[in-house]
Amino acid sequence: MEHFPKDEQAAPGGGAAPGKAARQLPGHIAAALAGAGGATDSAGQPWAGRSLAGDDAAIHNFEDDDGAADPGYLAALAALAAGEGDEAGVVASLAAARVFVPILARLAEEGEGAVGLHGDTLQADKQADMALVTLKAPDGRTAMPLFTSAASLTAWHPAARPVAVYAARAALSAVAEGAELLVLDPGSEFTFVVRRPAVWALAQQRPWTPSYGDPELARWLGSAAAGFPAVRRVEIHPGGGVPSAAADGTLLPGGGAGPELKVVLYLEDGLDAAGVQSVVAGLNNAWTRNEMFAERVDSIEVKLQRAAP
Structure with missing residues (x-):
């Protein structure tokens, strides 16, 4: 099993590692990134006029989520193990799957002290930032860990906060952070790595062919x-x-x-x-x-x- 050392990074931000040339993104992926957080969603539908209450809230907040792994992903993984499926099928199952991104609290540097009434310096309190966790693959590339269940994330790092997202959105975030690999359930019974071309396909919500x-x-x-x-x-x-x-x-x-x-x-x-x-x-x-x-x-x-x- 591959070992991926942990490397916490502050979020948001990212990009290529210092001293390492960034891979040029294809235009359609760069456009998807440019549109993220804009007036429309990834399908080009406007956010304006949408309700985030009632039934619509479940789409965004996963309020009925029990934290279990997506059944489609588990079925594709079982087919792979049985020799009846392939890795393209596993990646395809992620297209509509919910995953968990691990977020860790990281102590920020002390703020600049304020000047008191008598000219003395008042030390500002330390603050905790939320940090996005990335990994280093054996070949030195940056990888983003994702977890198919809340239990697998907790087993990997009990202090990590699970943030539920669709895998396609996680892939888009990985591209924005300069990560070329997605690592599903590191440290678990079975770790599945999604390579760069498949990450890009997921980010664009397009089929992937190995x-x-x-x-x-x-x-x-x-x-x-x-x-x-x-x-x-x-x-x-x-x-x-x-x-x-x-x-x-x-x-x-x-x-x-x-x-x-x-x-x-x-x-x-x-x-x-x-x-x-x-x-x-x-x-x-x-x-x-x-x-x-x-x-x-x-x-x-x-x-x-x-x-x-």
Whole structure:
């Protein structure tokens, strides 16, 4: 099971970590962020004229929520464990699921002292700010922890305050905070990691297709390789980081934080080391400059194979 160290951050705010270049957001995601907190909701419907009383209040306050995990998410997770589902199904189940974001009280610095009647300085009381908790993934990226039930959050950190939100809203907040991963139920029986492309899809309330199962991406990779005659064929497969391990050691085919896409390059026979390096470097340059590749692929591993004569 992956270990994600805790890193509390004050909320609101966020952005890229100091000294680390921020990933450029696609325009449609930036627009969604720009509209957050505005005159309309994420669906473009105006807030004006809405009632927050009676039946409407339950939509926003989850007043009838018993704190249990969403049944759709549990069913998708069970299907994954049984080998009858995939991680795309788990992410899809989150589209309408309520989750809990952990918030912690953090003691703020003492305020500037006021001057008393006799010129003495009066020390201001310390204040407690609410802090949004983020995690550091093993590869150094920022991750936001989410919990599918109040019980799993309490077990992880008893002092954390559970704030109920829809997963799509949590994903939008993660993007705003510069987090590239969502970590569902860290420290529990099973931790499921949602990678950056799926986080962006959730934030936009759009379906997500894993890069290793994306036919359009596969076609583009083949087209990009056409400019390199030494590459005879390109195949894509799930990467070695797609599976994840439950607390009991059971391996599940999804929810991992490692490389999600394996690209197999079948090269012509007879290439020397310099030739191989030139091909790989050229393809890598073409991949990273393509907007579709940058948006749909979170992490990649490349395997070289000798093409059959």
